[in-house]
Amino acid sequence: MPLANAAFPASRNLSNIDIEHRYRLFIEAVHDYAIFMLDPSGNVTSWNAGAQRAKGYLPDEIVGRHFSVFYTDADIAADKPTQLLATAVSQGRAEDEGWRVRQDGSRFWANVVITAVHGDDGALLGFAKITRDLSEQRRLEELERATAASTLVQQARENEQKRIARELHDDLGQQITALKMALAVHETELLQRARQEARELLRSIHAIADQVDSMATSLRRIAADLRPPVLDDLGLEAALEWLTDGFEQRYGVPARCEVHVQALRLNDLAAISLYRVVQEALTNVARHAQANAVSVSLSANHRYCHLQIRDDGVGFPAGVMQRPDAFGLLGMRERIAQLGGVLSVESGPGSGVTVTAHVPLARITADGSA
Numbered sequence: 001m002p003l004a005n006a007a008f009p010a011s012r013n014l015s016n017i018d019i020e021h022r023y024r025l026f027i028e029a030v031h032d033y034a035i036f037m038l039d040p041s042g043n044v045t046s047w048n049a050g051a052q053r054a055k056g057y058l059p060d061e062i063v064g065r066h067f068s069v070f071y072t073d074a075d076i077a078a079d080k081p082t083q084l085l086a087t088a089v090s091q092g093r094a095e096d097e098g099w100r101v102r103q104d105g106s107r108f109w110a111n112v113v114i115t116a117v118h119g120d121d122g123a124l125l126g127f128a129k130i131t132r133d134l135s136e137q138r139r140l141e142e143l144e145r146a147t148a149a150s151t152l153v154q155q156a157r158e159n160e161q162k163r164i165a166r167e168l169h170d171d172l173g174q175q176i177t178a179l180k181m182a183l184a185v186h187e188t189e190l191l192q193r194a195r196q197e198a199r200e201l202l203r204s205i206h207a208i209a210d211q212v213d214s215m216a217t218s219l220r221r222i223a224a225d226l227r228p229p230v231l232d233d234l235g236l237e238a239a240l241e242w243l244t245d246g247f248e249q250r251y252g253v254p255a256r257c258e259v260h261v262q263a264l265r266l267n268d269l270a271a272i273s274l275y276r277v278v279q280e281a282l283t284n285v286a287r288h289a290q291a292n293a294v295s296v297s298l299s300a301n302h303r304y305c306h307l308q309i310r311d312d313g314v315g316f317p318a319g320v321m322q323r324p325d326a327f328g329l330l331g332m333r334e335r336i337a338q339l340g341g342v343l344s345v346e347s348g349p350g351s352g353v354t355v356t357a358h359v360p361l362a363r364i365t366a367d368g369s370a
Helices: 003-007 016-029 049-055 073-077 080-092 135-195 195-224 229-234 236-251 269-287 325-336
Strands: 035-038 094-099 107-118 124-133 254-260 294-300 305-313 342-347 355-358
Touching: 016 236, 035 049, 035 107, 049 124, 073 080, 073 135, 080 094, 080 107, 080 124, 135 195, 135 269, 135 325, 195 254, 229 236, 229 269, 236 254, 236 269, 236 294, 269 305, 269 355, 325 355
Parallel strands: 254 294
Antiparallel strands: 035 124, 094 107, 107 124, 294 305, 305 355, 342 355
């Protein structure tokens, strides 16, 4: 079917001038694409509304100028505009993606197609150029890549903390235990000798033993903060209960943990991410909230897992909620975003803080399904 009939099936007797006029009206009406013509030398001969919107030039500001004005200095130095026209002549069309320059000097990422236009006698009449602004698509792709990279970094860091925690527990912890046993043996030997000098030494040994006990306690706490063994051994539900119990014992703030799920089989990233959110939230409570009570709840329905940490403390000062990095909120949001979920924070002066996360089960279960 001839192109004219395909475009205007009800107007079979239109003259070439009428058809050309309608095509020009059609092109000028397009706003989402920059569509314009170049002469054989690359000078702009027509300019549509989409081109004005994308590049910022009015028709009388650009018609007659060489199209290289849209290219960066680096592309001009590399003679890219000339090369694209040469490719269009030799191959019929040329396609390219890269940075383009608007009238105000700002840049945008564009997909460009240049098509050579020939007359009936084969002579080159010029070029048709279509430019599509891909800036938003590129930003989304970069965001996706950054999110994926952040997830990999987060996983690598958690794996490294897991390794360090195991080494602390298995290696250094065993050495401390051996040291404690050696001190006990010496204590027994000295008691058997039952001399006054030995009794004096016993006091020193007891002091060393107390220091060893303190070291062992600190070691267990540090290792657990890096990677709680209960998380790997018993799962997130038990880990949250262990975490809130430890918080209450350490800070003297009553903490309640409510788990309303039936054996969620979470993947490793989900388990450690949800655990870290609770850990960070409880750390904020200890440092800033001046709370009298705190609660942690974990629940799920057929589609979503819900996590909430609530305290009755002083709440956020006015204006803090506008800072996404305040009190570790950025890190918590990133962890939940990596799971495909959303984290929200509600607070006000004197009304405490409530941190809530909603995560789709399909993204966090071990088998990828609810």
